[in-house]
Amino acid sequence: MNIGVIFAGGVGSRMHTKDKPKQFLNIFNKPVIIHTLEHFQNNENIDAVVIACVESYLDLMNELVAKYRMDKVRKIVPGGETGQLSIYNGLCAAAEVAGNEKSIVLIHDGVRPLINSQLLTDNIETVKKFGNCITAGIVKETIVVIDDDYAIQEVPSRAHSRVAKAPQSFWLDDILGTHKKAMSEGITNSIDSCTLMQQYGYTMHMIDGPYENIKITTPDDFFTMRAILETKENEQIYLE
Secondary structure (H helix, E strand, O other), X not given: OEEEEEEEOOOOOOOOOOOOOHHHOEEOOEEHHHHHHHHXXXXXXXXXXXXXXXXXXXXXXXXXXXXXXXXXXXXXXXXXXXXXXXXXXXHHHHHHHHOOOOOEEEEEEOOOOOOOHHHHHHHXXXXXXXXXXXXXXXXXXXXXXXXXXXXXXXXXXXXXXEEEEEEEEEEHHHHHHHHHXXXXXXXXXXXXXXXXXXXXXXXXXXEEOOXXXXXXXXXXXXXXXXXXXXXXXXXXXXXX
């Protein structure tokens, strides 16, 4: 079974929204989280989806799933105090959905909607081949490593540098077991699943994803997403 684990537990503090978290903001009359979920809903390789949602918005999330007929969504559970704990809650829900079936989970940000169906399929196939799959972003500018005094220590090769994005995909047993081990050792705020898995000895495998695969975190990101979607819509019209 292939299960999308979508975490939407953030409250959008950097977005400075007035009345709702960023995942529920509308772009083209549709919430950001629905733009994201549609990729999982429409991919034939995805069997089920679980969502870890900010607790005070569980009712709204359930309403949106029903309104937009996201019938692959099997469970919606409260998020945690940190991103790591939100993902853990989602993984536990995925384990309930999977039962005893060996499963792959695709962990994805609810506010990262500019992906595509092929990326999800590629993640699944890469997990089957290498045991995990981290979606990467190609680096277009020079990266430098600095010390605490801002002195440059290293200039890595751009060709061999990547930005870790999402989905980040694993065998469910591997990632859930690692989360449980980390929590037993008091680790509850790891930056992402890739970092956590590498910390516990797993070798991570990356694939390049679309450059526009941004996370909607700030107002600039919101306007960028709107512009990209408008461009795609216009391309469709002119191609016809």
